[in-house]
Amino acid sequence: MDAFGDLFRGMRAHGSLFGSSTLSPPWALHFVDGAPLTLCTVLGGAGWIVPEHRPPEHLSAGETVIVRGPDPFTFVDEIGTRAEPIACGEHCATPEQGGTRHRLGWSDTCGGSGDGATTLIVGAYPVRGEISRRLLDALPVVLRVASGGGADPVMEHLAAEAAADTPGQQVVLDRLLDWLLVCAIREYFDRPGGRPPAWYAAQRDPVVGDALRLLHAEPAAPWKISSLADRTGVSRSTLAKRFADLVGEPPLTYLTRWRMTLAADLLAEREATTVAEIGRAVGYSDAFAFSAAFKRIRGVSPSEFRRTGTVAPEGPTVPTSPTGPTGPPLREEAVSG
Known part of the structure; x- marks a missing residue:
């Protein structure tokens, strides 16, 4: 997708x-x-x-x-x-x-x-969910x-x-x-x-668009600038510059934010799943590294995010x-x- x-x-x-x-x-x-x-x-x-x-x-x-x-x-x-x-x-x-x-x-x-x-x-x-909130914000x-x-x-x-x-x-x-x-x-x-939003317009670029599709299709893959550049058919420097110019941040920074958005929804939806398991689902083999990244991006630890439940609840029916x-x-x- x-x-x-x-x-x-x-x-x-x-x-x-x-x-x-x-x-x-x-x-x-x-x-x-x-x-x-x-x-x-x-x-x-x-x-x-x-x-x-x-x-x-x-x-x-x-x-x-x-x-x-x-x-x-x-x-x-x-x-x-x-x-x-x-x-x-x-x-x-x-x-x-x-x-x-x-x-x-x-x-x-x-x-x-x-x-x-x-x-x-x-x-x-x-x-x-937090994924859809990114669209609302735009x-x-x-x-x-x-x-x-x-x-x-x-x-x-x-x-x-x-x-x-x-x-x-x-x-x-x-x-x-x-x-x-x-x-x-x-x-x-x-x-x-x-x-x-910048990421929407960037999808039309032949290089950055391919990179975005790869990051969204395989968010848990062990991406590095070199591997992403290889998959898009350009040099590391070309990819890094074009991505930052069009999206407004480096590829791996964008990936981290997207992973934490995915993780936020998983934390809210899968109460029986451990924090470590959710970390692995979004590309982190180390639970401490995942927790540190989540707190850096979201401002709270994964456990606290799960307790406070900031994802919008479902409304009643009529x-x-x-x-x-x-x-x-x-x-x-x-x-x-």
Whole structure:
């Protein structure tokens, strides 16, 4: 796996809660659960994403926005529309689930004529582990991807699957959300004027890109500059200079940081595995050398890191809606005219 793909290891939509609403103005959705990532796609109509302490972003049909939590945000038909929960029948979300006019799961409009309606698909995306946090750190609070790019075919599949009621629907929806998330972030990094992290841009270099792929494919290998240079077909000095220039640090420094990120997730996930075993899994035959490297990079010993548990815990689930799946919480306060 490459340096970009590796960061999605802990970001999988397993039974994530989806919301689909056809909203007649005036309407407002207030997202209050503080999910690490929330993906919103407008299939028809338009609206405004209004994050806290950030300028609003207009969202038109075919566009996608990814909002990085934990701060709440609002999606409204017009700037200034307020979210005031009202009752609208048995098919709407209960107040305890965060909404009224908006049914949890996939649904049609809950009343109203539909004139000027906006159709919105939402996925609250869980992020677990230190590996995925590296990706979060590279993202802005609001990431907007316009229509007409590589994510469009994914949205077409998503809309078609959302409208169906077929066996295995949840699995398909989960995988489509994974696909859309990767496409949207990749398009954001690749567009003119984008600000991708240094390691992402460096993947396009024929030498440094090969080196990064090797380090991610074989992180526990006994790498030295000489062996890495041999595998990439250049001299040690050429590799060292190009890697430092493009990535911002020497190859083995990058490798150590990546190993400690892998180790942090292993410490959190495998409680029965010893520190020495985890050290060997990321390339350290000596447990003391591993512990010293981990404390130097992470600021605490492996044992202390395991005790304090800094990896984000999994969130609770909410009840299944009449037509929707279960999964991490996606709560809104909603009003629709």
